[in-house]
Amino acid sequence: MxxxxxxxxxxxxxxxxxxxxxxxxxxxxxxxxxxxxxxxxxxxxxxxxxxxxxxxxxxxxxxxxxxxxxxxxxxxxxxxxxxxxxxxxxxxxxxxxxxxxxxxxxxTGEDEARVTFLATRRWFGWSSGRLFGIDIGGGSLELATGIDETPDTAISLPLGAGRLTRTLDGDPPSAQDLRAVRAQVRTQIASSARTLTRWGTPDRYVGTSKTIRSLARMCGAAPSSNGPFVHRSLERAALADLVPRLASMTAEERTSLPGVSPERSAQVLAGAVVIEATMDIFGVERLDVCPWALREGLILRRLDALE
Structure with missing residues (x-):
């Protein structure tokens, strides 16, 4: 069908x-x-x-x-x-x-996180053990963890790349504004950390969304033209080096980087700040990039209902 x-x-x-x-x-x-x-x-x-x-x-x-x-x-x-x-x-x-x-x-934001988690579980399978999923969109950041197809905990925070970009003045933004956004992001993530960490240490950390795929590409991951089955990951150390580089560039200059489209060049900096903060606070050294996310999860959920 x-x-x-x-x-x-x-x-x-x-x-x-x-x-x-x-x-x-x-x-x-x-x-x-x-x-x-x-x-x-x-x-x-x-x-x-x-x-x-x-x-x-x-x-x-x-x-x-x-x-x-x-x-x-x-x-x-x-x-x-x-x-x-x-x-x-x-x-x-x-x-x-x-x-x-x-x-x-x-x-709801929580349902977004749950449906996306289903997609990542189906993609990586049961052998991945406890998954920790990170998904960022234009308006919100979704986090979920679990050992099943339904996460033990799923949360949504108003830390989307587009939302935060609108709070940054200048192109590139000033160091002071960027520090303020960084502090805001880390405070909100840290305040929710216990909700997720109390379930134990994940066996695999997974990232979805266009922003994370772009960040991984800028840090050396294979291009999308290589197909969805090529393993891609995002290293925290590489991302930490990338953030100040993005912060020093204008939106137009960022389009020269691999994986950055003109439409998303303005907000990729805010997205990088959020993902770096998330990886840092939760002690994530590497994110495995999942090509499936919310849309695929919705289709999988519907197919399960039909079955």
Whole structure:
């Protein structure tokens, strides 16, 4: 059967289509995405502005048409932090549904972490023992740990790369501003650390998300063109060397680095600060990069329900 997922994130709206059936590996059929940056369409009152609503509605309608053309059996749609935190979030969802016929479901931050954890468990398997998953998006940071497919603990913190980038002035930002963000990040992560560490020492640390893949690529990991089955990892020591280098560069200069697109060059510094802090506080020397994340986890969860 052919399934599709529309994932509405703080930065990107992404349609993933896979051919799959219960018990089989979901095989990607097509991927369609657009950088909408919904988090930048938030007013001072926290509302999604008219332009953001219009762009989102237009692209969801485009995704629905693509799904119909590809013969999808079921199309699931989910929204994350940008809309779930907006006071007019429900009005945005109603507008999209009325205009496109597609209902978008709101995922909590904890559910994001749990679904992504399922994807990493399926990718690395039971032999990995206790997993510790790290996932960063535009609006939030998700952390989870467990020995099963459902984590023992899953948390979400408002430490997304896009969110933090909007608090940094200057290009590149001043050393003072960057220190302030670094301190804020480390305080929030440390305050939640006991929730995760009380379950014991993980056997494997796993990172997902575009930001982590980009950081790994900048630190020497294989390019995406080599395929998903090539082992990729991110070393804390290499990341610690990379952060000051990123901090000294403008967003345009960062695009010369491997794995950094023009669309994400501004926020990769904030993402690096968050991931370095997470690895440091939890004593992670190396993150194994997982090509599966939230979208794949949603599809796996749906396949399990069908079975």
């Amino acid at each position: 052919r399934l599709g997922v529309i994932d509405v994130g703080s930065n990107t709206v992404h349609l993933l289509v896979v051919d799959a059936h219960p018990g089989a590996q979901p095989l990607p059929a097509t991927s369609h995405k657009r950088l909408l940056r919904l988090s930048e369409h938030v007013t001072a009152d926290g509302l999604i502005d008219d332009e953001g609503i219009r762009d989102l509605t237009q692209f969801v309608g485009e995704c629905v048409q693509i799904a119909e053309d590809l013969g999808i059996s079921e199309l699931m749609s989910f929204v994350t932090s940008a809309i779930r935190e907006a006071p007019n979030g429900q009005a945005v969802l109603d507008h999209v549904r009325d205009a496109t016929g597609q209902s978008l479901r709101v995922l």
